[in-house]
Amino acid sequence: MTTTEPAAGTGQFDLGRLLAERAAERYELHSKYLNHQLPRMLHTIGFDKVYERAEGAYFWDADGNDYLDMLAGFGVMGLGRHHPVVRKALHDVLDAGLADLTRFDCQPLPGLLAEKLLAHSPHLDRVFFGNSGTEAVETALKFARRATGKPRVLYCDHAFHGLTTGSLSVNGEDGFRDGFAPLLPDTAVPLGDLDALARELKKGDVAALIVEPIQGKGVHETPPGYLRSAQELLHRHKALLIADEVQTGLGRTGDFYAYQHEDGVEPDLVCVAKALSGGYVPVGATLGKDWIFKKVYSSMDRVLVHSASFGSNAQAMAAGLAVLSVMENEQIVANARATGELLRSRLAELVDRYELLADVRGRGLMIGIEFGRPRSLKLRSRWAMLQAARKGLFAQMVVVPLLQRHRILTQVSGDHLEVIKLIPPLIVGEKEVDRFVDAFTEVMDDAHSGGGLMWDFGRTLVKQAVGNR
Structure with missing residues (x-):
């Protein structure tokens, strides 16, 4: 009687093969077996991205587009990813x-x-x-x-x-x-x-x-x-x-x-x-x-x-x-101090330029950007609409175009807060500061123009907020 040797790897766990076969199901798997509200929320705000790889302060999607990470996994990735x-x-x-x-x-x-x-x-x-x-x-x-x-x-x-x-x-x-x-x-x-x-x-x-x-x-x-x-x-x-x-x-x-x-x-x-x-x-x-x-x-x-x-x-x-x-x-603490001061000071210069921008504060690479009630009548009425639906919607309106148009990942700093928190990996430098400030300036310009995709998305958020009451 003869026996056939099993093919190499047969019966063994193959993580690479599993991911190749099933990774495309990631959102469906999460909806079915984990927190079903997370994929729903991500889809609503347009955050349902598929990231293929990551290194340092960046992610890449399947098309090779890079995304700047200003969130660091809620602060976990202090040295960036895959140091x-x-x-x-x-x-x-x-x-x-x-x-x-x-x-x-x-x-x-x-x-x-x-x-x-x-x-x-x-x-x-x-x-x-x-x-x-x-x-x-x-x-x-x-x-x-x-x-x-x-x-x-x-x-x-x-x-x-x-x-x-x-x-x-x-x-x-x-x-x-x-x-x-x-x-x-x-x-x-x-x-x-x-x-x-x-x-x-x-x-x-x-x-x-x-x-x-x-x-x-x-x-x-x-x-x-x-x-x-x-x-x-x-x-x-x-x-x-x-x-x-x-x-x-x-x-x-x-x-x-x-x-x-x-x-x-x-x-x-x-x-x-x-x-x-x-x-x-x-x-x-x-x-x-x-x-x-x-x-x-x-x-x-x-x-x-x-x-x-x-x-x-x-x-x-x-x-x-x-x-x-x-x-x-690698003098990580010194870099956080210097880069953080550069980022905070450049953002603080914008407070007088934009009436929706109320404050920039923080230390090192932990920075809060707070939005507040504008002075002009046109913007004030739109601000009031958002606040009546749910406090914190304007900050979310800023976070979304930062990701969708500029491929920068940020977060609102807490429920019902009009504050964005920046906690990027501590390895970021002047290049990342330039990219964020340029993108943020463009988003603020759009918000203050009184029209555009940003306020259209605001209406979507208002409907969502009212519907969840």
Whole structure:
């Protein structure tokens, strides 16, 4: 009896073949099996593109057209896509065949990454590694409660700290919280309001204040001196300062951490994630003071009292180490500071030129462009039409032609906000600044002309907004 040898590759998983056969079904698959509202939304605003590949700060579609990425995967792609150093580190760690996640040993990579991270915040001592920004926040909330013995955490109006139950409890946007009650009994205070903070602290049950040095929703910076004064108030009442640097950290604002723009600020806990991943393997980290960690892990019985199944995995740690190496060797923070200042200043020059443009603000490569009520009667009536249907529609009207006509990907900075947020990869330079400013100027010219495709699309958005009520 003779047997026939199977053809090479038969019975094996072939990812390339699978993608070649099924990639064209991407929107149908998502509609059927995942969040059905996402493809519907993308189709409505004309964002249902098919991107074939990506590198650095650019995507390309099947026709070879390039798209400038001013979104960076919501800040994840700090070094752009497919940075060769991070790619090589991941190949190397896979090829090493490490005995990863045995759970009962101490691998070298987590310690090495913690050492590197802590070098950028020398007042902190220890790190817990999880898998995301929301996990980093959950860790900080738990550690603050355990360390202080107090139950309540303060957060700021309009804050965004994540969407799991604990982090959602300190999320200042009702749109994310609606329908998920009851949440934890935490309390919002106005950003920058020290009197409101003091009133809550006097109640004696506050474990911590968690704050974004620059809020992602709307791109609002804490007022000068606020973080330092808040820190003093908190410590006076034996409460902690938690800095959420998930989006602002790792160079985004022109310093390694955004809290470092203010002298004398030394948070007790710092949350990072997003850009630490290099865009590949999810990783989050909570940095903290030694005494806090020793309160949490107070005995050998409590060694696993807070842990994560995939936390500290070798691929995530290798990606993080590679990212920090690139940041140092390629002067990523300095580039973010210089390029960000160039972009912000050039956009700020347009405020007096366009009556629909109200403000340009931010630090480094985290910039908010806010639109506001125009002066002229013709534009004012159109603005009022949009606002009556749904606040935030004008900003969406700007985002769409930036993509459709100029192949630039941006985002509205939050629900019902007339603000566009720019958080491009930190590797962008003058060429990308020129491309964005030229495109934005053309879109603003069209909006102020009172006609054209932009206002036609505005009417489509109004119908959509009214229909969803």
